[in-house]
Amino acid sequence: MNSMNPLKYIGIYCGAFFAVGWVCGYNPIAIYMLFPIAIYDPGLNGFELHRLPLQFELSPVLFLAGVYGIGLLVTYGLSAKKANFDFVVLRKNIFIGLICVGSIFMLFQLRGQRHFLKKNVEFDFQKFTIREKLPQMLHFAVRQANSVHEKYPGQALSLQLDMGEDCSQDPCFYVKRALEYYLYPIDVADIRGQNIEGDLTFEEDVLTAKKH
Amino acid sequence: MPFFLGHEVIAALSPQSRPAWRYSLAFCVGAGLISFWVFVLGVMRLPLTVMVVNIPIFGAAIWLFILRELKKCIKDRNRIQWLGRRVLDFRFWISISVFLNMLFIFVAAYAFQTYAWDSLSYIAFQAKVVFFERSFQYGHGLPHPSAPLGIPLFQFWLNLNLGYWSDYFIQLPFPMFFISLLAVVWSFLKEHVSSRAAWIALFLMLCANLPVYHATIGYADLPLSVYICSAILLVFESVKIQDERLLLIAGLCAALGAWTKLEGVVFLLIVYCLYVFLVWRSQESMRMGKFLKRTMFLGVFFVLVFGVHWIYKQRLGLLIFADRFRMLDLNEAVVRFKSFLLAAAQSLFYLVNWNVNWFLWIAVIVLTPFYKNRLSGYLFIGISLFWLAWSGCFILTNNFQYMTGVLSRAVLQFFPLVAMMNAICLDAFIFEKTGRNGK
Numbered sequence: 299m300n301s302m303n304p305l306k307y308i309g310i311y312c313g314a315f316f317a318v319g320w321v322c323g324y325n326p327i328a329i330y331m332l333f334p335i336a337i338y339d340p341g342l343n344g345f346e347l348h349r350l351p352l353q354f355e356l357s358p359v360l361f362l363a364g365v366y367g368i369g370l371l372v373t374y375g376l377s378a379k380k381a382n383f384d385f386v387v388l389r390k391n392i393f394i395g396l397i398c399v400g401s402i403f404m405l406f407q408l409r410g411q412r413h414f415l416k417k418n419v420e421f422d423f424q425k426f427t428i429r430e431k432l433p434q435m436l437h438f439a440v441r442q443a444n445s446v447h448e449k450y451p452g453q454a455l456s457l458q459l460d461m462g463e464d465c466s467q468d469p470c471f472y473v474k475r476a477l478e479y480y481l482y483p484i485d486v487a488d489i490r491g492q493n494i495e496g497d498l499t500f501e502e503d504v505l506t507a508k509k510h
Numbered sequence: 511m512p513f514f515l516g517h518e519v520i521a522a523l524s525p526q527s528r529p530a531w532r533y534s535l536a537f538c539v540g541a542g543l544i545s546f547w548v549f550v551l552g553v554m555r556l557p558l559t560v561m562v563v564n565i566p567i568f569g570a571a572i573w574l575f576i577l578r579e580l581k582k583c584i585k586d587r588n589r590i591q592w593l594g595r596r597v598l599d600f601r602f603w604i605s606i607s608v609f610l611n612m613l614f615i616f617v618a619a620y621a622f623q624t625y626a627w628d629s630l631s632y633i634a635f636q637a638k639v640v641f642f643e644r645s646f647q648y649g650h651g652l653p654h655p656s657a658p659l660g661i662p663l664f665q666f667w668l669n670l671n672l673g674y675w676s677d678y679f680i681q682l683p684f685p686m687f688f689i690s691l692l693a694v695v696w697s698f699l700k701e702h703v704s705s706r707a708a709w710i711a712l713f714l715m716l717c718a719n720l721p722v723y724h725a726t727i728g729y730a731d732l733p734l735s736v737y738i739c740s741a742i743l744l745v746f747e748s749v750k751i752q753d754e755r756l757l758l759i760a761g762l763c764a765a766l767g768a769w770t771k772l773e774g775v776v777f778l779l780i781v782y783c784l785y786v787f788l789v790w791r792s793q794e795s796m797r798m799g800k801f802l803k804r805t806m807f808l809g810v811f812f813v814l815v816f817g818v819h820w821i822y823k824q825r826l827g828l829l830i831f832a833d834r835f836r837m838l839d840l841n842e843a844v845v846r847f848k849s850f851l852l853a854a855a856q857s858l859f860y861l862v863n864w865n866v867n868w869f870l871w872i873a874v875i876v877l878t879p880f881y882k883n884r885l886s887g888y889l890f891i892g893i894s895l896f897w898l899a900w901s902g903c904f905i906l907t908n909n910f911q912y913m914t915g916v917l918s919r920a921v922l923q924f925f926p927l928v929a930m931m932n933a934i935c936l937d938a939f940i941f942e943k944t945g946r947n948g949k
Contacts, residue, residue, distance in 0.1 A: 304600075337862050340723045342626055344918040345862040359861050389877050393940045396873065400866035404607065404717040407865075411614040411722075419621045430622045440623070454642070472627065479630045480677075483642040489651035490643070 307373060311398035314368040322356055333358060337403070338410020362399055370395045435469050436476060442500060443480030450484060459486035460499045512664075515567055516540030518574035523762065524755035525578070528701060531744070531756075534693030535763070537686050538736050542766030545663035546815055549646075553822050558644045560670055604713045608692070611716050615685045618726035623677035629728030632657060634680050637665035641675055647826065655828040658819060660769040661730050681728060688725035691715070691736045695926055698743050702750070702885060703934050706941065711933035717865040718929070720922055730771045731919045737767035738777045739926045742784060742892050745808075746885065749788040757785075757807040765811035769819065773923065776903075778812055780895045787891060791884075836908040846905045850913065854897075857917045864925070870932045878939040880931070886938070889931040896924040 319329040332350050336358045339346040349355045374391045378384045420429045432440060465474050478487040486498060516539035520532045548563055556562055624634045632653045639648050640662065649655040665680040672679055695715060699708035716722065724732045744760035747753070764781045768774035785808060789801070823829050838846070858868040871893075880886045900920050904913045 338719070340719070342628075342727065342729065343915050344857070344860065345719050345723070347860070347862045362861065390940055392873060392877065393870070393936060396866045396870050397936075400714075400717050400870075403861065403865050404713075407717065407719055407722075408607065408610050408614075411611075411618075415614065415617055415621075419617065428617065428621045432625075436625050475627070475631045476625070479624075479635050479638065482635070482638050487651055489639055489648045491648075491651065 306376070307394055307398055308401075310372050310376075311365065311369040311395070311402060314365045314372065315402055317368065318361060318364040322361070324350070333406045334410035334413050337406055338414060340414065362403065365402070366395050366399050369398060435473055439473050439476035439480055443477060446481060446484060446498065452483075454483040454485065454490075455495050456485045456488070456490060456492040457481075457496050457498045458494045460497050511564070511567065511571070512540030512544055513537045514540065514575075515543060515571040518571045518578070519543060519762075520759055521578055522574045523758045524753065526753055527756060527759065528697070530693075530697030530701065531747075531759070534690055534697055535740055535759070536690075538690050538733070538740070539759075539762060539766065541664045541683055541686075541733075542660055542737070542769055544667050545660045546766075546769060548663040548667055549659055549819065549822075552640070552644075552646045553818070558640070558666075558670065560673075563667060563670060600713075601709050604709050604716075607716055608712065611722055612685075612689070615688060615722065615725045619681045619685045620678055622681070622726075624680055624728050626727040626729060628730075633661055633730060634665060634677075634728055636662035637669070637680060638675060640666045641669055646822075649823075649826065649828045655830050656772065656823060658769050658771060658774070658816075660766065660771075661728075661733060665728075681726075684728060684732060685725050687733045687736050688721070691721075691732070691739070691926060694736065694740050694743065695930055698747070699930060699933060702747070704937055707933045707937035710936055711930050714865075714867055714870070714929035714932055715926065718863065718867055718925065719865070720863040720918060721925060724919075724922060729919070731922045734767050734771045734774055734777075735923045735926060737763045737770060738774065738781070738923065741767065741778075741781045742927065745781060745785045746788065746888055749785070749792055754804050754807060757804055758811075761808040762811045764808070765815040768812060768816045773920075775816065776899050777896075777923075778809075780892065780899060782808065783895055784888065784892055788888065834908055834912075837906060838908060838910060840906075843905055846910055847901075849910075850901055850904050853914050853917055854901075857921060860918075863918055864921075867925070867928055867932060870936075871928050874932055874935040878935045880935050880939075883934055883938050886931050886934040889927045889934070893924060893927050893931065896927075 316326045316329070319326060324332070329350075336348045336350050337345070339348060347358065349357055350361065370391055373395065374388055377391060378387045418431055420431055422428070459474065459477060461470055461474055465471055481498075482489070485492070513536045516536035517532050519539055520527060520535055524531075544567060547567060548558065551558060551563060624630060629635075636649070636652055636657075636659065639652065640646065646659075661683070664683055668679055668682055669675050692712060692715060695711050696708045699711050721732065721735075741760045741763040744756050744763065748756035748760060760781065764774070764778045767777055782805075785805075820829070858864065874880055874886075875890070880890060900917075904910050904917075
């Protein structure tokens with residue numbers, strides 16, 4: 299039966315990871331830096347997967363499939379002591395391989411999280427504060443809403459929001475929704491159903507903002 | 511306060527329930543009950559002030575606390591065992607990943623003011639409107655006016671106590687829901703399977719990107735997942751240990767699921783189906799009266815919570831579904847079924863969302879006798895019922911047009927069951943002879 303040390307599995311799969319990287323033309327440090335960026339791009343309905351840059355433009359999934367294939371072959375070869383086929387050993391190695399690949403993926407996920415925070419959050423360790431770096435589109439909405447609130451503090455006005463164009467598609471639609479939310483209790487979405495007291499227009503072009 | 515209230519309510523409903531259930535579900539149940547209480551006050555047109563809202567909640571929790579014997583509070587035998595610090599122990603590494611993921615979740619949740627699409631457009635927006643207007647009558651102007659108010663009213667309550675509207679503070683519940691989910695999964699498997707299965711499930715939950723990310727944004731899918739998965743697990747435990755009072759908590763969780771998202775209504779049917787299946791499999795001779803009593807236990811909170819909500823919204827004319835549930839032409843159902851299969855396959859085997867969980871699940875079904883383990887068989891039926899419900903929803907109704915966008919979030923709602931089933935089968939059929947930590 300299979301009695302391989304867990305450390306051997308870890309070593310084999312890590313070796314397979316760097317071997318596949320090397321065959322595809324990536325050095326170990328490059329692959330370590332590139333992988334988290336390729337796999338960690340969060341979206342509200344799911345993550346986006348990017349291809350690894352450099353010469354092959356390889357999909358990370360294909361890359362990991364290669365790692366899994368090599369790892370499975372090596373571990374099965376080492377753990378099946380007899381020459382004939384042993385299904386139980388193969389089955390065990392199939393599952394252990396999946397967990398090893400999952401663990402490698404998780405390591406890059408943790409690095410991806412760190413990368414995400416570095417990109418989007420500003421840490422000030424001296425003042426012990428953290429602040430978000432808003433993406434351009436959201437920054438526009440928050441900035442405009444704050445300036446309107448400064449001008450009419452605490453007033454529950456009902457205004458007409460003029461976005462200056464057909465705003466049924468993103469990014470304009472997202473900015474409109476964000477403005478409706480951030481401006482409240484200044485009502486620009488006709489929530490209260492009151493008479494309109496004025497128009498709200500912006501000097502800046504909404505579409506200079508990019509989608510978050 | 512949500513934690514205290516939730517704990518006391520669970521302890522009152524089912525005094526014999528394990529402390530692990532009480533502690534892991536306390537926040538979710540408390541949060542759901544508080545938001546429902548705010549709703550009841552709003553329906554009765556009472557002023558939504560700190561005192562009016564909080565004093566009865568606090569009073570009820572204190573009252574339940576006094577009623578319960580104080581000794582039981584202190585005598586908690588299931589204390590968390592401190593981990594061994596052996597570097598080769600897989601639990602040590604999983605603990606580190608739990609810590610790092612939690613660090614990420616808390617920083618990412620509280621560093622950003624709310625920005626996610628659904629949160630801005632209706633979840634947090636509803637909370638903000640109620641906060642400034644102290645009334646529910648302005649739902650007409652908001653998108654999805656028929657959506658349940660569980661999460662918005664809890665966000666309202668948080669800011670009510672804060673005294674001003676904070677776009678950061680309303681993110682508070684989501685990491686807490688995720689911690690509750692991890693605690694539910696871990697404690698349930700530790701009790702019913704083994705310590706090793708519990709740790710493997712924890713690893714599988716955390717290695718998936720999407721649930722971790724959803725713990726940082728203001729979407730309602732993760733809270734719904736906590737409620738529904740807890741209800742399903744409570745039903746199993748209730749039948750296994752023959753404690754019918756646990757069905758009350760299961761019913762409460764299912765009701766709070768329906769109070770969180772509309773899908774929760776259909777999921778209650780899944781909980782019922784699973785309950786009937788368990789009763790049928792247990793071959794316990796049960797009289798009709800007893801069966802009906804238990805069925806009532808499971809449904810009483812749902813009727814109360816969702817019934818009040820539904821009737822109130824209907825009276826205000828807020829049950830508007832914007833054509834989403836219109837039935838589509840049955841002649842083209844086969845074509846839509848093919849599209850659904852393709853979208854489902856793409857979504858499941860999309861490594862960046864779920865890591866290897868669905869690959870493991872397929873391997874478990876093909877390569878292990880998962881049906882021999884009662885719990886994994888039960889979870890398999892649960893997962894299949896969720897797939898059936900979602901496939902019906904997408905193939906037969908106008909929701910088809912949103913399928914590719916929202917399928918991953920639909921899967922998120924029952925994903926914990928998949929991680930648990932994988933962990934149980936790995937523990938029972940793959941590592942059965944080499945493990946040191948198995949119970």
